[in-house]
Amino acid sequence: xxxxxxxxxxxxxxxxxxxxxxxxxxxxxxxxxxxxxxxxxxxxxxxxxxxxxxxxxxxxxxxxxxxxxxxxxxxxxxxxxxxxxxxxxxxxxxxxxxxxxxxxxxxxxxxxxxxxxxxxxxxxxxxxxxxxxxxxxxxxxxxxxxxxxxxxxxxxxxxxxxxxxxxxxxxxxxxxxxxxxxxxxxxxxxxxxxxxxxxxxxxxxxxxxxxxxxxxxxxxxxxxxxxxxxxxxxxxxxxxxxxxxxxxxxxxxxxxxxxxxxxxxxxxxxxxxxxxxxxxxxxxxxxxxxxxxxxxxxxxxxxxxxxxxxxxxxxxxxxxxxxxxxxxxxxxxxxxxxxxxxxxxxxxxxxxxxxxxxxxxxx
Numbered sequence: 504x505x506x507x508x509x510x511x512x513x514x515x516x517x518x519x520x521x522x523x524x525x526x527x528x529x530x531x532x533x534x535x536x537x538x539x540x541x542x543x544x545x546x547x548x549x550x551x552x553x554x555x556x557x558x559x560x561x562x563x564x565x566x567x568x569x570x571x572x573x574x575x576x577x578x579x580x581x582x583x584x585x586x587x588x589x590x591x592x593x594x595x596x597x598x599x600x601x602x603x604x605x606x607x608x609x610x611x612x613x614x615x616x617x618x619x620x621x622x623x624x625x626x627x628x629x630x631x632x633x634x635x636x637x638x639x640x641x642x643x644x645x646x647x648x649x650x651x652x653x654x655x656x657x658x659x660x661x662x663x664x665x666x667x668x669x670x671x672x673x674x675x676x677x678x679x680x681x682x683x684x685x686x687x688x689x690x691x692x693x694x695x696x697x698x699x700x701x702x703x704x705x706x707x708x709x710x711x712x713x714x715x716x717x718x719x720x721x722x723x724x725x726x727x728x729x730x731x732x733x734x735x736x737x738x739x740x741x742x743x744x745x746x747x748x749x750x751x752x753x754x755x756x757x758x759x760x761x762x763x764x765x766x767x768x769x770x771x772x773x774x775x776x777x778x779x780x781x782x783x784x785x786x787x788x789x790x791x792x793x794x795x796x797x798x799x800x801x802x803x804x805x806x807x808x809x810x811x812x813x814x815x816x817x818x819x820x821x822x823x824x825x826x827x828x829x830x831x832x833x834x835x836x837x838x839x840x841x842x843x844x845x846x847x848x849x850x851x852x853x854x855x856x857x858x859x860x861x862x863x864x865x866x
Contacts, residue, residue, distance in 0.1 A: 539565070540566075540837055542565070542566060542567055542568040543566055543567050543568070543607050543608060543833055543836055543837075544567075544568050544570050544603065544605045544606045544607055544608075545561055545567050545568070545569055545570070545606070545607065545608045545609065545610065546569065546570050546571050546572065546573070546595070546600045546603065546606060546609050546610070547569070547571075547572045547573065547609065547610040547611075547612055548572075548573040548574075548597060548600065548609055548610070548611050548612065548613060548621045548625070549573065549574060549611060549612040549613030549614070549617065549618075549621060550572065550574045550579050550580065550582075550583040550589065550612060551574070551576065551579050551612070551613050551614040551617075552612040552613060552614065552615070552618075552635045554612065554635055554636075554662060554664070554825075555583070555588070555612035555635075556586060556588040557588075557610070557612070557662075557824070557825045558572070558588045558589065558610060558612070559587060559588035560823075560824075560825045560826055560829050561610070561829055562588070564826075564829050564830070564833070566829065566830065566833035567829070567833065569592060570593070570600070570603050570606060571592055571593040571594065571595040571599070571600055571603070572589055572592050572593070572594055572595065573594070573595050573596065573597045573599075573600050574594065575596070575597075580594060597621070597624060601624065601625065601628040601630065606630060607630065607631060607836060608630055608631040608632065608633065608832065608836060609625045609630045609631075609632055609633070610632075610633045610635075611625065611632055611633065611634045611635060612635050615637065615639065615640070615707075615708060615715075616639075616640060616707070616708075618634060618635065618638065618639045619638070619639035619640075619641060619644045619645060619648060622634050622639075622648050622659065623644070623647070623648050623651070626648055626651050626652045626655065626657055626659070627651070629655060629657070630657065631657050631658050631659075631660070631832065631835075631836055632652070632657070632658070632659045632660065633660045633662060633828070633832060634659050634660065634661055634662060635662040636661060636662050636663055636664075636718050636719065636722075637710075637714055637715070637718040637853065637856050638661065638849065638852075638853045638856075640708065642850075642853060642854060642857060642864050642865065643865065645850070645853055646850060649846040649849065649850065652846075653846060658832075658835055658836075658842060659846070659849070660828065660831070660832050660835075660842075660844075661722070661844065661849050661852070662825075662828070663718070663719055663722040663852075664719060664824045664825065665719055665720070665722070665723060665794055666722070666827075666828065666843070666844065667826075667827030667828055667831070668791075668794065668797050668822055669797060669819050669820050669822055670791040670794075670797035670798070670799045670819050670822075671723060671726075671780070671791070671797075673799065673817070673819075674727075674780075674782060674789050674791070675726070677787075677789060677801075677807075678727065678782075680807075681786075682786060682787055682803065682807045683782060683783075683784030683785075683786055683787040683788070683789060684784040684785030684786030684787065684804075685760065685784055685785045685786075686727060686728060686761055686782055686783065686784045687760060687761045687762075687783060687784065687785065688761060688762060688763070688781075688782075688783040689724055689727055689728060689756075689761070689762075689763035689764075689780070689781065689782050689783070690763070690764050690779070690780070690781040691720035691721075691723060691724055691763070691764070691765045691766070691779070691780045691781075692720070692765075692766045692767070692777055692778055692779050693716045693717050693719055693720045693765070693766070693767045693778055693794075694712070694716065694766065694767055694768040694769070694770070694771040694774035694777065694778065695716070695769070695771060695774035695775055696769065696770060696771065696772060696774060697712070697748075697750070697769035697770075699744070701769075702744060702746050702748050702750070702769060703746060705748050705750075705769065706746050706747055706748040709749075709860070709861075709862060710749070710856070710857070710860025710861065710862050711738060711748055711749025711750060711752055711860060712748070712749065712750055712751075712752050712767040712768055712769050713736070713738070713749070713752040713754060713765070713767045713856070713859050713860040713861075714856060714860040714862070716767045716769075717752060717754070717765050717766075717767030717856070717859060717860075718852070718856045720765055720767075720778075720780060720794075721754075721765055721852060721855050721856050721859060722852045723780050724756060724763045724765060724855070725848065725851050725852045725855055726844075726848070727763075727782055728756070728758055728761055728763060729758075729851070730851040730854070730855065731756040731757055731758055731763070731855060732757050732758055732759065733756075733757040734754055734755070734756050734757070734855060734858040734859050735754065735755045735757070736752070736753070736754045736858065736859050736860065736861040737752065737753040737754065737755075738752050738860070738861050739751040739752065739753075741768070741770060742769070742770055748769065749860075749861075750768055750769040750770055751768045751769075751770060752766070752767050752768065752859075752860070753765070753766050754858075754859035754860075756855070756859075765859060775793060775795055776792075776793050777792065777793065778792070778793050778794040778795060779791055779792035779793065779794060780792075780794060785804075786803065786804045786805075787801060787802055787803040787804060787807075788801060788802045789801045795822075796821075796822065797819045797822055798816070798819060799816070799817040799819055800814060800815070800816050800817070801814070801815060801817060802814040802815070831843060
């Protein structure tokens, strides 16, 4: 896929979607000069996902009014009550939340096995959805949800946590300008040490650490190179633990003029510090490490104002996950901007996640 096709997959459909929302008074709309737009009513279904605490971002945002939380598992609900993200919020059934007058969007933060059923119910009720990763265990159901959302002029925003990382945003801008030339090589690593309780949770899913962790950087690889022609997975169980978790995984992505490798393990000491993305092109190299507190080192074959020829370090601002995702959702719902990541991109990512995890894409 060339750069123009990749940019189309990321943005063109989003432009049509946002334009279709502009005239829909039920979805927000432009505010009058000098006034703040009304807050978007949003709720959350589930607290079982590892990233469920992101609700705190929406509670702090002036764009949102959080109306309540759904969690039918009494143990999970009790654990969540004392957390700042959920403190003093009403607890509801799913039916009560989706019937809340004026509700426009829902965060779906259930256990992975329940993500798609919850998202499907939200779309059926006419809600925009922020869906955490990975997008469930059934690619056909995920496609069905995205198709239903498109017909209703709704948006399913995926919760991949590096999309608005400032280093990744800079990388996209440099790729748009063509400053790296023709990309021929991408490397990505997404690892950490997963303790026994976490390993047991990961082992519930056949795709191992690539499915649970590697999906974040697969989203980045597909953003750079598009959908691959072929993926070859190399799953391994390398620990001496008694579980069945595939905890040491590699996948090779093949393109007509490029290759990419993605690694994800549950065993790497100080793995957060080595999480990285490297993009090599004929005119330059862009390296982000670590991803969570981004630091950029890049090289150009010739000066690219304001950058010089050769290697240099580029300072990055402090990054807080999900703040920009929340802001993007608010602006899209109000019709102020197109979406940045289209359904076509998200399907390509989920298909790649399945293949890199050694899973059948028709399951």
